[in-house]
């Protein structure tokens with residue numbers, strides 16, 4: 001096969017994790033969508049000349065595209081520590097991945113979540129799901145889950161004892177909060193879940209961009225993430241995890257590619273097993289390849305060094321905000337709980353949308369305002385922030401600054417300087 005000619009100009013430099021951006025624009029909104037890393041842009045540029053069908057053509061271009069897609073699956077699976085028997089299903093994003101899992105649950109599964117979850121990990125679960133209150137600390141989360149699962153597994157009087165597996169239970173928790181950046185004790189929650197013969201899915205949308213996430217090491221059953229938060233373009237995410245429920249479930253998408261045989265009769269169809277079962281239709285090759293390229297680059301990178309750099313910026317940001325008397329931080333756990341590069345806060349007496357708009361217009365700083373698709377949590381934390389600060393003039397929505405690979409000390413300082421004016 002002839003090596004293709006890139007059709008996009010190569011960005012300057014060689015660091016695969018350098019992010020693309022527009023000079024002068026300060027992006028402090030990585031938690032919404034991170035900028036694209038060079039690795040992703042290069043992978044797309046390299047593949048574009050080969051643009052052809054995946055899994056559907058016999059030509060050289062098509063074969064290469066199929067190979068690239070399946071290699072991307074392998075790379076992303078390796079990146080999150082997928083085990084033998086796990087499926088790596090490409091989806092559009094985390095929302096899509098969690099909805100897929102929700103549709104794949106065995107009948108009668110009870111899902112246990114915490115009220116602090118992003119809507120994507122709160123709303124797709126079936127009726128009868130248990131929503132535990134937002135805990136005050138990681139240790140309380142573990143205790144509350146233990147108690148809730150013990151309650152669920154209790155055998156009502158007169159009923160037969162459950163089998164070791166019992167009725168299916170799935171625990172659905174975030175790895176890191178998109179509101180506070182606080183990390184959840186995923187490994188401990190997984191241990192508790194398994195002790196009660198429950199499975200656990202981790203919403204890694206905000207965790208994976210910041211720290212290595214390994215299904216095997218954490219002993220987690222499923223994991224969902226989004227490419228666009230992981231320095232790849234929009235449109236590709238994954239659900240990774242145990243193949244048995246996924247292979248037994250009805251296909252998430254129905255159509256070409258998900259079938260191994262379709263007969264003449266209306267219902268004469270055999271569904272594929274494996275990831276193809278849930279990936280009907282022509283897949284998002286470029287998205288998958290771009291996501292895999294970033295996963296590969298992160299695997300090669302010095303992650304402890306990246307983490308230390310991010311934590312230094314985060315500390316600078318949080319210390320700077322804490323020094324502003326009119327700014328109040330939102331948090332679920334104590335001030336020193338481990339967290340990724342996300343901070344939500346309010347400016348007392350100021351409408352958050354107005355602050356965000358002025359930061360954009362006057363300082364070219366992009367961040368997010370609102371309730372961050374986690375309404376129950378954000379509202380609760382706003383109430384808690386008012387009580388903690390003793391201020392009665394806090395607005396009903398918040399601001400969120402989130403940092404990532406492209407963030408600099410200058411970005412943080414510009415935000416702090418801009419907020420000093422208010």
Ligand code: PMP
Pocket residue numbers: 031032093094095096118120121174176177178203205206226228373
């Ligand atoms: N979970 C968390 C924790 C998130 O932060 C987000 C995105 N804000 C999602 C899920 C949903 O991700 P997506 O919009 O890519 O589906």
